[in-house]
Amino acid sequence: MSIRYLIRRFVFLIGVLMFITLFTFLILRISPGDPVDLMLKGQQEITNEDIKRMTEQLGLDKPFHIQLYVFASGVVKGDLGYSFYMKRPVWDLIRERMPATLELALFAMLLSFAVGIPIGIIASVKQNSLVDRLIMGLNFLGISMPSFWFGILLIMVFSVYLGVLPTMGRSVYGQYPTHITGLLMLDSVLTLNGKAFVTALRHLILPCLALGMGYSAIISRILRSSMLEILSQEYINVARSKGLSSARVVLRHALRNALIPMITVAGLEAGSLIGGNIVIETVFSWPGLGSLIIGSIFARDYPVVQAGVIFFALVFVLINILVDLAYTLVDPRIRW
Numbered sequence: 001m002s003i004r005y006l007i008r009r010f011v012f013l014i015g016v017l018m019f020i021t022l023f024t025f026l027i028l029r030i031s032p033g034d035p036v037d038l039m040l041k042g043q044q045e046i047t048n049e050d051i052k053r054m055t056e057q058l059g060l061d062k063p064f065h066i067q068l069y070v071f072a073s074g075v076v077k078g079d080l081g082y083s084f085y086m087k088r089p090v091w092d093l094i095r096e097r098m099p100a101t102l103e104l105a106l107f108a109m110l111l112s113f114a115v116g117i118p119i120g121i122i123a124s125v126k127q128n129s130l131v132d133r134l135i136m137g138l139n140f141l142g143i144s145m146p147s148f149w150f151g152i153l154l155i156m157v158f159s160v161y162l163g164v165l166p167t168m169g170r171s172v173y174g175q176y177p178t179h180i181t182g183l184l185m186l187d188s189v190l191t192l193n194g195k196a197f198v199t200a201l202r203h204l205i206l207p208c209l210a211l212g213m214g215y216s217a218i219i220s221r222i223l224r225s226s227m228l229e230i231l232s233q234e235y236i237n238v239a240r241s242k243g244l245s246s247a248r249v250v251l252r253h254a255l256r257n258a259l260i261p262m263i264t265v266a267g268l269e270a271g272s273l274i275g276g277n278i279v280i281e282t283v284f285s286w287p288g289l290g291s292l293i294i295g296s297i298f299a300r301d302y303p304v305v306q307a308g309v310i311f312f313a314l315v316f317v318l319i320n321i322l323v324d325l326a327y328t329l330v331d332p333r334i335r336w
Contacts, residue, residue: 005324006321009321009324010321012317013314013317013318013321016313016317017310017313017314017317020309020310020313021068021071021072021075021306021310022068024305024306024309024310025064025067025068025071025306028300028302028305028306029064033300034300035058035060035084035299035300035301035302036051036054036055036058036060037051038299038300039054039084039085058084071303071306075307075310078091079091080094080303080306080307081303081306081307082303083296083301083303083304084299084300084301084302084303084304085296085299085301085304086301086304090303090304090307091307093292093304094289094292094307094308094311096182097287097288097289097291097292098182098288098289099181099182099183100170100182100286100287100288100289101274101277101281101288101289101290102183102274103170103183103184103185103186103204104204104207104208104211104273104277104280104281104286104288105211105270105273105274105277107185107204107208107212108207108208108211108212108215108273108277109212109215109266109269109270109273110212111208111209111212111213111216112212112213112215112216112218112219112269113216113219113262113266115212115213115216115220116215116216116217116218116219116220116223117219117220117223117262119135119139119216119220120219120220120221120222120223120224120227121223121227121250121251121255122135123135123136123220123224124223124224124227124228124231125227125246125250127228135220135224136221136224138217139217139220139221140217141217142213142214142216142217143214143217143218143221145214147210147211147214147279147280148210148279148280148282148283150209150210150213150214151206151207151210151211151280151283151284152283154206154209154210155167155206155283155284158206159206165202165205165206166202166203166206167206167284167285168284168285168286169203169285169286169287170184170200170203170204170286170287171184171196171199171200171203172199175195175196175199176196177190177191177193177196177197177200178191178193184196184200185197185200185201185204188200206284207280207281207283207284207286210280210283210284211273211277211280212273215269215272215273218265218269219262219265219269222261222262222265223258223259223261223262226257226258226260226261227250227254227255227258229258230254230257230258231250231254235253236249236253236254239253263323263326264323266323267319267320267322267323267326270319271315271316271319271320274312274315277290278290278291278293278294281294282294289308289311289312292304292308293305293308293309296308
């Protein structure tokens with residue numbers, strides 16, 4: 001991979017962030033709702049002076065381009081501003097919520113690949129059989145079913161009717177492990193806290209299933225398509241003619257090459273799981289970045305929403321760059 005290509009990608013990254021900043025700024029300002037009205041709502045004897053003073057404190061009295069310049073210059077310096085509602089630095093809020101989002105996204109990705117890859121292999125080996133048709137039917141169902149609806153179904157079955165799994169939060173009061181990384185499962189292992197590990201795992205199961213099963217259907221369909229194409233190649237027939245077992249031919253020769261398209265899928269899935277699990281975090285009251293942004297949207301907390309959107313955009317673009325780098329590592333013939 002050439003240095004020129006990396007420079008082009010980072011220039012593209014800067015352009016995307018600038019566009020996202022401007023677009024988010026514009027949408028927030030033209031959307032209905034005034035942060036000052038929401039913050040002063042419920043207070044008695046509110047005067048115009050109170051509204052004016054609050055507007056000046058938040059910097060909302062300045063022209064649009066001045067507000068945009070102040071925010072953009074702060075981002076360049078690493079300052080994302082202060083939350084209107086929580087009166088705290090936005091970066092501190094993101095740093096606190098990020099481990100919850102990462103933990104959910106990571107386990108959902110592991111689940112999707114752990115389920116999707118074996119199913120895709122079986123469907124390709126059993127092409128056009130009853131098993132293949134059943135798998136493809138379930139895949140269509142998994143792809144078409146909205147994740148929030150699947151999450152509600154999981155809550156109804158495992159929480160309401162069976163009562164075996166919790167429906168909200170990451171753990172219960174008094175059973176959080178000692179904070180090291182913010183990832184409860186990892187912190188539980190590092191501190192050898194078995195009770196906290198089990199509690200965190202029980203809270204993670206339902207949102208992880210709701211978020212990961214749809215992606216497992218996508219992975220299995222893509223892998224099946226790649227496997228079918230590779231299994232028809234000449235070198236696969238040569239491997240079989242040498243007397244190699246079917247399992248060795250499928251797993252060592254066919255699967256190894258079929259997994260190359262999975263790099264793209266993994267990159268897109270990682271970006272989608274980190275930035276696109278807002279609905280699932282809301283359904284399960286998961287205290288991650290998604291729920292933080294949803295609450296900030298309703299509160300018209302401009303700095304938090306702006307920083308959250310820019311952060312998610314940055315994650316997407318960086319993951320795409322890493323995917324391009326991974327291509328050159330997996331297949332040295334690829335050059336950018």
